[in-house]
Amino acid sequence: MTSLEIAIWSFVILLLLIFGRMPIGLAMLLCGLVGSYTIFGNWMPVLAGLKSHAYDTFGNYSLSVVPLFLLMGAFAMKGGLSTALFKAASAWLGHRKGGVAMAAVGASAGFGAICGSSLATAATMGRVALPELKRHGYSGAMSTGALAAGGTLGILIPPSIVLVIYAILTEQNIAKLFIAAMIPGVLAALGYMLTIAIQVRLDPRDAMQTERLSYWTRFKALGEIWPVVLIFVVMIGGMNTGVFTPTEGAAVGAAGTGLVAALRGRLGWRDLVDCFRSTAVSTAMIFFIVLGASSYNAFLAVARLPVAAADWVGSLGVAPLLVLLVILLIYLLFGCVMDSLSMILLTVPIFFPVIMSLDFGLSPEETALWFGVLVLIVVEVGLITPPVGMNLFIINSMSGGVPMSQTYRGVLPFVASDMIRTLILVIFPSITLWLVWVMF
Secondary structure, three states: OOHHHHHHHHHHHHHHHHHOOOOHHHHHHHHHHHHHHHHHOOOHHHHHHHHHHHHHHHOOHHHHHHHHHHHHHHHHHHOOHHHHHHHHHHHHHOOOOOHHHHHHHHHHHHHHOOOOOHHHHHHHHHHHHHHHHHHOOOOHHHHHHHHHHHHOHHHHOOOOHHHHHHHHHHOOOHHHHHHHHHHHHHHHHHHHHHHHHHHHHHOHHHOOOOOOOOHHHHHHHHHOOHHHHHHHHHHHHHHHHOOOOHHHHHHHHHHHHHHHHHHOOOOOHHHHHHHHHHHHHHHHHHHHHHHHHHHHHHHHHHHOHHHHHHHHHHHHOOOHHHHHHHHHHHHHHHHOOOOHHHHHHHHHHHHHHHHHOOOOOOOHHHHHHHHHHHHHHHHHHHOOOOOOOHHHHHHHHHOOOOOHHHHHHHHHHHHHHHHHHHHHHHHOHHHHHHHHHHHO
16 A cells, blocks of 8 residues: 555544544554554654654643643632623623523633633533523523533633644644634624524523613622633733733733632632642643644654645645535534544644645635634534534533433524534634734
8 A cells, every 4th residue: 555545544543443432642643653654664763753752742832831721720610710700791691581591601701711621611601500590490402502502612712722732733823823713702602692592582481581680780790700801811912912922821821810719718728739630630631632643643744645635635626615614514523523622633734734725815824823713613513513512411411300302402503603603704714814913
């Protein structure tokens, strides 16, 4: 077999190993090592590269952002910021039809600004908002569907760990990617709220409202979340003005969130150890996936699969937008069975050269930023797409007896909202890039 055929078959074997429940990091590492051995014919070049591979991968300064963002999310959960965000959103939106569900979405967006993880946002907001949604009489479909969709905002609203990994893989500016994701993230939250507003008018059983609170009470609730706003503004603002690097910004965010949790009396020594332990475990898991992906991608580079894929697509003569839509569809389908980080690490080295070889009327940097945000969106849609969306299982497991069929039914309108938003962002790249143009 040629090197290219070996690379293609390795992808099939990799998917079989993943479906066989082998950890994806280990599956990619094995496929990378065995694939390289098959091409070279002996183990010496493979072992020679492996001995320095881990150091070269984890010696990347930008990767230190990952544990810092994870630690910031852990401090935010311990500090009760999720509860404060939900109470503030409910105070302003709860009196509207479907207002408590809208408040859950708004609080998820706020928590995403200091978390960076979709699954963590879904789990945290599920603990906070599900009891309130039940207490106010919302159906199981509406409650679980809204919270599963809201969880995806944890990675769409910067900071985002997946965007950091994408930036490293494609050698893009992390701060610019965060800015590019801002407007699509806000549009996602507004789209989900609009979806709730439409649903409660079609099915009045979910049009539950809370008592209208006085403006004094509303502003008092708003005052409880000022640390979240301050941390976000300082962190993102500092990155974009050059006051500090993304890594330093993540450190400032983690320190600020930890300080808030400590001042609220929610961060004792045991809690602090728990935060460090959970951060260490999550970091180790992510870094092992990164190592496996790095090994596999090095093998693909030797086999020249990315270059061959770009040349093949260029020879087809089809419209660039059609190629982009096919790639996004692949991400959507694979996102239903794989986590977002694994998808990014596995596919970006293959698809990115293809996209960069096409002419969308944008500069190379603009194309890279636009594509990164689109990929982030469709991969996250996979987390709420039946039948195997990961956020669906997390929220349903916390719902206390809501049938899975109701969760599936409840999330479908939000998936439709995501599809419409994705199509708009594909047709109008300027929506994604406008804030980048203004700030840079």
